[in-house]
Amino acid sequence: EAQVTQNPRYLITVTGKKLTVTCSQNMNHEYMSWYRQDPGLGLRQIYYSMNVEVTDKGDVPEGYKVSRKEKRNFPLILESPSPNQTSLYFCASSNRGRSTEAFFGQGTRLTVV
Amino acid sequence: AQKITQTQPGMFVQEKEAVTLDCTYDTSDPSYGLFWYKQPSSGEMIFLIYQGSYDQQNATEGRYSLNFQKARKSANLVISASQLGDSAMYFCAMREGPPGSQGNLIFGKGTKLSVKP
Numbered sequence: 001e002a003q004v005t006q007n008p009r010y011l012i013t014v015t016g017k018k019l020t021v022t023c024s025q026n027m028n029h030e031y032m033s034w035y036r037q038d039p040g041l042g043l044r045q046i047y048y049s050m051n052v053e054v055t056d057k058g059d060v061p062e063g064y065k066v067s068r069k070e071k072r073n074f075p076l077i078l079e080s081p082s083p084n085q086t087s088l089y090f091c092a093s094s095n096r097g098r099s100t101e102a103f104f105g106q107g108t109r110l111t112v113v
Numbered sequence: 114a115q116k117i118t119q120t121q122p123g124m125f126v127q128e129k130e131a132v133t134l135d136c137t138y139d140t141s142d143p144s145y146g147l148f149w150y151k152q153p154s155s156g157e158m159i160f161l162i163y164q165g166s167y168d169q170q171n172a173t174e175g176r177y178s179l180n181f182q183k184a185r186k187s188a189n190l191v192i193s194a195s196q197l198g199d200s201a202m203y204f205c206a207m208r209e210g211p212p213g214s215q216g217n218l219i220f221g222k223g224t225k226l227s228v229k230p
Binding site: 040 | 119122144145146148157160163165204206208210215216218219220221222
């Protein structure tokens with residue numbers, strides 16, 4: 001089954017404790033991205049990757065890091081989480097092309113206390 | 114400036130009636146694609162429908178259709194014969210660039226649709 005898998009689904013952590021949210025896709029997609037969703041703000045892009053070893057900032061990259069060492073994986077790293085990073089996070093992947101739909105992971109609900 | 118504007122934070126519709134969710138967009142690129150996604154309360158993002166800027170006809174997918182008015186830069190989603198399961202958040206999104214390119218998908222803030230029995 002074609003899918004994007006994120007882990008964990010839910011996470012409560014403390015300020016400053018480094019964490020990684022994993023994302024893996026099995027569709028051989030070149031393009032992957034991370035979004036955060038906050039009430040009233042919709043989905044905002046954090047980082048994206050056009051291919052292996054090619055990553056770039058989205059609209060809200062501060063406080064986040066990513067890496068793309070393999071085509072299928074695109075982890076999101078929070079080196080020192082803060083309460084304003086409490087949010088619902090989505091990983092998405094798509095084939096090359098303007099008309100291709102993005103496939104989303106199930107989401108990770110992160111709470112930083 | 115916002116690239117995707119959804120002016121209706123929340124809407125109600127009676128079951129079995131049709132409903133239109135508004136979306137306007139802002140781009141100077143002549144080539145772009147427009148998407149609608151549904152997010153039920155369970156949280157997943159479900160792709161509904163796509164419209165290309167050069168498509169001559171409005172896109173349709175089952176009970177979903179896209180009312181594309183290029184000159185007005187609007188791409189409204191029409192849901193016919195609403196069902197209780199249509200209650201969800203709906204997001205309009207745009208990707209700029211020619212067909213072979215891979216621009217970023219930009220989202221609006223969403224419209225929460227509630228279907229009344």
